[in-house]
Amino acid sequence: MADAFTFLHSADLHLGRRFGNLPEALRGRLIEARHQIIARLAQAARDHGARDILLAGDTFDTETPAEATLRQALHAMADDASLTWWLLPGNHDSLGAEALWEDLARQAPGNLRLLTREAPERIAPGVTLLPAPLPRRHAGRDLTQWMTGAATPEGDLRLGLAHGGIQSFSEDTRDEGIIPPDRAQSAGLAYLALGDWHGQKQVGPRTAYSGTPEFEEFRHTGRGACLAVTLRGEAPVVKTVETGTFHWAEAELDLVPGQDAPGVLDALLPPPGAARRDHLLRIHARGRATLEAQQALRAAARQAEPDFAHFRLETAMLDTEITEADLDQLDHGGALRAAADRLAAQAGDPALAESERRIASGALNRLYSYLADDA
Amino acid sequence: MKIRAVTLNDVRQFTRPVRVDGIGDGVNVLSAPNESGKSTLFEAIQYALFVKHTTRPTNKSFTLTPDVGGNPEVTLEIEQDGARLEIRKRWGRQAHAEVWRNGALVAKADEAEARIAALTTPPEKGGPTGLLWVRQGLTEFAEKDAQEKSSRANLLSSVTDEIETMTGGKRMDRALARAREDRDRLVTTRGAKAGGPLDTAEKEVAALSSEAEALSARAARLREALEARRAKRRSLQALTEPDEVALRKQRLEQAQAAFEAADRHAAQLQMAEQRLQNTALTCRTLEDQRAGREKTEAQVAQLARALDEAGARADAAQAKAAAAEATLTDAGKAEQAARADLQRAEAQVQAAQDALIRQENDRRRAALQADLAQAEALAKRLPDLRKAAETGPDAAQLDAIDKAARELAVAQDLAEAAAPRIAFDAAPGAPDLHLDGTPLGPEPRSVPRDTALDLPGLGRLRILPASGDPSARVARARAALAAALQRAGAEAAEGARAAARARIEAGQSLRAASDDLRRLAPEGIDALKAEIARLAPADDAPADAPSLPDAQAARDTARRAEAVSQIATEGARTARDHAREAAIGARHDRDSLARRLEEARAHLATLPEGAGMDDALEAARAALSEARTARDALRDAAPDLDASRAALARAQSVMRGTEEEANALQRELAALDATVGTLSGEGIEETLVDTQARLGRAERMRDALRHEVDVLNALIGALEEAQSSARDRYFEPVLAELRPMLRLLWPGAELRFDGDSLLPVELIRDGRAEAIGTLSGGTREQIALLVRLAFARLLARQGQHAPVILDDALVFTDDERMEAMFDALHAQAGDLQILVLSCRNRALRQLGGTKLGFEEIVPVA
CATH class of the missing domain: 3.60.21.10 (Metallo-dependent phosphatases)
Incomplete structure (x- = not known):
């Protein structure tokens, strides 16, 4: 040849x-x-x-x-x-x-x-x-x-x-x-x-x-x-x-308490613009984040989601870092605080099954979310 | 806040200004009859506090306007934090709101409303009411409307900052409400909420599972069909492999060739066998021919002898037959003679019988002639006898005469019996007396009719029958008898009877004569005469005739002779027939033997001469030996024809089976092609993969929603538990206030509150819990009052004085319990302000406290 x-x-x-x-x-x-x-x-x-x-x-x-x-x-x-x-x-x-x-x-x-x-x-x-x-x-x-x-x-x-x-x-x-x-x-x-x-x-x-x-x-x-x-x-x-039309990406978002969770998420995303329409993105949040950070992270995800062909933030493996400040933000005392304390205790109780801890953590996050919306 | 005075103008029935003043601390009582304005006062206070002045009186819910129209105006004077406040409100024309503090106007219009609202956040805004009231209609604890419920809930959840904090207050309520709302969108107490996201997800999972299962089954069917088709194709390929086909063909050809060779050899063997048999047959034929000639020669000699003997027998038999024919002819003649004799004898018998008949006819004719004579005599008598039988009274007439005679006799007897009797015992010397000419003596005599008795010297004595003279009956009877006799043509009864008897006898004679005539000439006299004429003797009757017995004997003898001659004839005929047959048989035997002899001689003439036959026989025996040797050689070398046939059949079967199997496989493949074509064209596997992916997604969604439910349940549980715990702590001070008042009424009683509704639900007395709803009306209103007092007390302790207004709140309470309630009111009054509005003057007389009343305000000139 x-x-x-x-x-x-x-x-x-x-x-x-x-x-x-x-x-x-x-x-x-x-x-x-x-x-x-x-x-x-x-x-x-x-x-x-x-x-x-x-x-x-x-x-x-x-x-x-x-x-x-x-x-x-x-x-x-x-x-x-x-x-x-x-x-x-x-x-x-x-x-x-x-x-x-x-x-x-x-x-x-x-x-x-x-x-x-x-x-x-x-x-x-x-x-x-x-x-x-x-x-x-x-x-x-x-x-x-x-x-x-x-x-x-x-x-x-x-x-x-x-x-x-x-x-x-x-x-x-x-x-x-x-x-x-x-x-x-x-x-x-x-x-x-x-x-x-x-x-x-x-x-x-x-x-x-x-x-x-x-x-x-x-x-x-x-x-x-x-x-x-x-x-x-x-x-x-x-x-x-x-040759592909769609850009697929699956990323891990490792968080530690004190991080700017929305900022870290934003760093993982492609630049804003029309190209996002052809992006499929799945992000697995891991590590630990405070109630406030999680709240902010979810809000940022909700904000970004419509840009993409597909966008999904998985937080199942993200542990909640429960701080006194977060709990104080819920209430300093009384029934609300008592409920939050109880959920926080359950979320961190090693005697409980992982699933139960995650449910308690989710409930605490939800309470935080409700009260934040209520504020 | 404490109310000190209320002024109303143009408020309902108060078209002229009225004022309630002097409302002090503790218990205040406004006791007035119904329709005097107590409830109006109560509502005016509410309007002043809670209804903005800008509210139009035309509003349906606005109720202060008098019937005659006007612009309602209320002035509420209160004491708050040591200051004297006046709230002035007017609705309608020139509406206004003002707040005066210690005599100075501090706010107007909206500013005034804002200040008023700050005093008492209205219930619909979720603030404390500032007032606690009990109306007759509000003694029930059931939540009558949303505002009432809100009022209670907010009152209880915001009594103090401490309670607010403790229970979480409205934030808690809202968080809990949102959590419940979020959960209720997903589930109900019975499971996933119909139409909700979880229900949808579960249904989608179920539907997709079902779909995936069905698709899996179809995909499996497709795979099975594909696999089956592969297997069939392999099988078909193996069957149609060229080498295999060629091998099968070769085997068939070999089997065919082997069979054909064996078949040909078998045919040769069969031919050798046939030749052997033919040769053996020739030998046997020649041997038989030689033996046959010898036998035929002997047979010819024997037949010649037999023919001679048979000729002699035939001649003898012919002679015998001729003799028998002659005997038969004689017998026939004898028989004819005997038959003629018999005929003659029978004619004699007939003649004798005819003579006897003629004799009988004569006798008969004579008898008939005698009968004829009697009959004719009787026939002559019959008219006289018939006339006599019709003469004289008949039985009815005679009966009538007898009856009339008996009546006459009876009448006479009666007349006799009724007649006076007379007797005469003559005195000595008395003349005789005569009655009807007969002397009358001592014997009594009847005097049946008017009778005169001459009494000599005395005159005539008339004896008259009494009235109803029986002689009249006698006369009628007699007349009747005479009439009967006349009808019978008789003069007297006896004569009539004699005539009747003569008639009867004549009748009897007539019947006897008639009977005799019928017996003698049953068919009539003419018939009798004809019979006699028929029996007249014939003119040609022989003069004489033999006796019948003789004639009969002669006939019998002739008859026997005729029978004997017949038998003889028959025997002769039989003998003649036998002889004739024997002659024929003998002739036949002779002719047969002659024929056979001729045949045997002819056959003998056809047989070869002896020397040539021996040579031919020798040659045939040599050929036989040679044929046997050839046959044995072929037989020893013969292949197994059956085995080769079986081998050929098997090879053919293999070919046939292979062909059929191939055909069957092709048919099955066609069916499988159709199945595969149908199923694969549908893209089942693509759909299955897609469905499984969708199922996975749906399951993840369902699991996520279930997790969401778990999270919400955990949150709700935590919130409820915390709230419940806080309420328990909250209710404790309320109960502490309530408990002593309750025990004034029911020693040892407790009240239990519901954590959700914050309403009392049970009263525990004597260790027994009673639902509020089951209590009497009086008990419920007492509890309602005490609960409000307890709250008021609690508010007061927190520095929030709330006046308690009781508007006819104790209408069901009896006087005894009323006393106890008064004690409770006074015991709790302390620093509380209690305003009691009631129409029960007499009952409230014992209550004590400040007495209030409506005072008209006289305008200052």
């Missing part, structure tokens, strides 16, 4: 996911963004001079996607006939999903190639692709092993395409299908394009996970992306191309 060969490496599109764990109002936007990712990948390919888009498994979220999901995806792929999509079965859409692959074979546009066999596939002059399709959801063996002995035309670049975990990167707890990290080396691969891990990960100079082009959960922070890979010379040139 005389010239450089550039292709797009992506995986884990999980088309058909519906985001039932998120608020109803948000789901439509997320589903639409997921569908649009095909066009975004096509655009990324065009932008980087790639004619081939390698999808390393889990293009579909389930083995039996809805007809609409399938058809619309195929139409989107067919939209630019100059591009070729190379589809590898992953664990979510393994070859065990016979109906899916039969439908794909029946309906696939001309620029969609299904990689359903462990057989070398020449995808371009001087470039041979060695796919490792998943025969079933859990392969139970290293599917890339055959690449080592696979014969390819003399002088061809050998590309590996596989779906599964390498060492601890697997998102699945099953370890039967672990891919050796040195497979690229052992099989003489110019590049091993991997899928399964939704975050991007460069495993070695010639091995990488592209990550999902559009995140769908808080496990990874940021926007989804793909990789534009150019094979030229010894090492491939791998470039990250951001």
Whole structure:
């Protein structure tokens, strides 16, 4: 191969996911963004001079996607006939999903190639692709092993395409299908394009996970992306191309008494502006905070929430630092103070179960909130 | 605050100014009849304190305006913190509000209202009332309206700063109310509030669980279908594998070839077997032919002999048949003769019988002729007899005569019996007397009719029957008898009877003659004559005839002879038939033997000569040996045809079974394709994953709401407990004030308050708790009064004097208890101001205290 060969490496599109764990109002936007990712990948390919888009498994979220999901995806792929999509079965859409692959074979546009066999596939002059399709959801063996002995035309670049975990990167707890990290080396691969891990990960100079082009959960922070890979010379040139619409972030807000809780929260947030509309943010408040600080933190969260596509402040793990001043603010004496003292004692009573302490702490916070509103 | 005087002008019935003055500390009593204005005074005080002067009298709730119209005006003079204040208010036209302090105007209009409000925060604003009153209508502790409830609650929760702090006051109330409100949005006492967020979340969890379960089942069905389809496809693939197909085909062909080879060998063996049998048959035939010729020759000789014998037998039988035919002819003739004899004998018998009949007819005719003579004689007598039988009285007439005769006799007897009797005992020398010409003696005689007795010398003695002379009856009877006799044509009764008897006898004779005539000529005399004529003898009757017994004997003899001849004829016929049959049989035997002999000779002529037959037999036996050897060789080399057939059948079965199985698999795959197509097209797994995610979210929401309920319950519990504890501490001083007053009425009594409503709920007397609602009206009003006194006392101790106004508050209380109440009032009066308004003059006479009254204010000229 005389010239450089550039292709797009992506995986884990999980088309058909519906985001039932998120608020109803948000789901439509997320589903639409997921569908649009095909066009975004096509655009990324065009932008980087790639004619081939390698999808390393889990293009579909389930083995039996809805007809609409399938058809619309195929139409989107067919939209630019100059591009070729190379589809590898992953664990979510393994070859065990016979109906899916039969439908794909029946309906696939001309620029969609299904990689359903462990057989070398020449995808371009001087470039041979060695796919490792998943025969079933859990392969139970290293599917890339055959690449080592696979014969390819003399002088061809050998590309590996596989779906599964390498060492601890697997998102699945099953370890039967672990891919050796040195497979690229052992099989003489110019590049091993991997899928399964939704975050991007460069495993070695010639091995990488592209990550999902559009995140769908808080496990990874940021926007989804793909990789534009150019094979030229010894090492491939791998470039990250951001493709995701939504920015996902999950952060911990560690508080200590005396901190400016709203200020700390504000520091975690992206700058105010229209971009916040595409942000999904989940913040776990931890540590300890006074009643007043918690009150202020919640107020700040309520203030910020409408800016975002999704914003959630979790305070379940935030302990209440009960100070005399806070209690005095409730009342110096009398029944209210007596009630607050009692709740404070319960919140800090090690003899009580954690759940009971949290209930007492919540009740005290609520009392504080009521009286603050009443003031 | 203490009230010192109240002035009213244009207030209800007070269209002219009145004033109540001199209201002192302690107990003050305004005792006046009903409708005198006590309640008006009470309400005027309230208006002065709580109703702004800007309130229009046209307002429905404004009640001070007199019926005749006007602008109500109230002046309230009070003492507050050592100063004398005057609150002057007027509503309606020229409405105003003023506050005067120690004779100086210190505030007007709104400023005045503000000062007044500061004295007594009205109940609706949550402040202390400044007044404690008891009206007859307010003795009940039930919360009649929101204002009353608010008044009580606020009164109790803000009696003092200390109590405010202790109970949390309004902040506590609001916090508690918010917590309850927040909780009540989520749950009720029975669980999640219908339609509330928790209920919605729980329902959503349940619905999503159910949906997820259904989807899981459908997804499982899809997976099962997919798995089944994979398995079927594998099976079909295995069946249609080319190597497998070729192997099955090869096996079938091998089995087919083996079977065909075995079948051909079996056919060869069968042919060898057939040849062997044919050769053996030829041998046996030749042997049989040689034995047959010998046998046929013997048979021909035997048949020739038998034919000779049969010819002789046939001739003898023919002769015998001819003799029997002659015998039969003779017997026939004898039989015909006997039959002619019999006919003649029978003719004789007939002739004898005819003679006997003719004799009988003659006898009969003679008898009939005698009968005819008698009958004709009787027929002649019948008219006379019939006439005699109709002459003379009949039975009815005779009966009438008898009756008339008996009546006459009776009448006569009666006349006789009724007639005077007369007797005459003549004196010596007296002349005889005669009655009706008969001497009259001592024997009495009846004198039935007017009779005259001549008494010689004396005249005539007339004897007259008494009135009702029976002789008249006699005369009527006699006349009746005469009439009856006349109708019967008789002159006397006896004659009538004789004539009647003669009639009867004539009738009897007539019947006897008629009977005889019918017996003699039942069909009539003409018929009798005809019968006689029919029996007349024929003109051609033979002159003589044999006797019947002789004729019959001759006939019997002839009959027997005829029978014998018949038997003989029959026997001859039978013998002739037998002989004829025997002759025929003999001829048949002879002819049969002749035929058989001819056949045997013909057959013999067809048989080969002996030498050629021996050569042919030898050659056949050699061929037989050769065929047997060939057959045995083939049999020893024969393959197992059954085994090869079974192998072929099995190979064919395998092919057939494989084909059927493949067809079945294809059908099942088509069905599974349809199932998979349907289910997978619906995106079940996508929906399932989504539903499970939504379920997780809904569960988190539900758990969060449950946690929220726990938090709110914990808060409410803590607040309620703290408040309850504070109230207990708060009620203690109230109860301390109340207790001595209660015990004036009921020794040892206690009153229990409700922590929420702050109202008394139970009175404990003699260790027994009684709900307030169950107490008598008097007891309830007494408790109401004492409770207010206790609060007033408590307020007073805090430096907040609140006048207690009792407006007919003790209407149900009896006089004895009234005394005790008075004691309580006086005991508590101390530094309290108590204003008692009542119409019970007599009862209140013992109360003591300052007496008050309405005084008209005379305008100063």
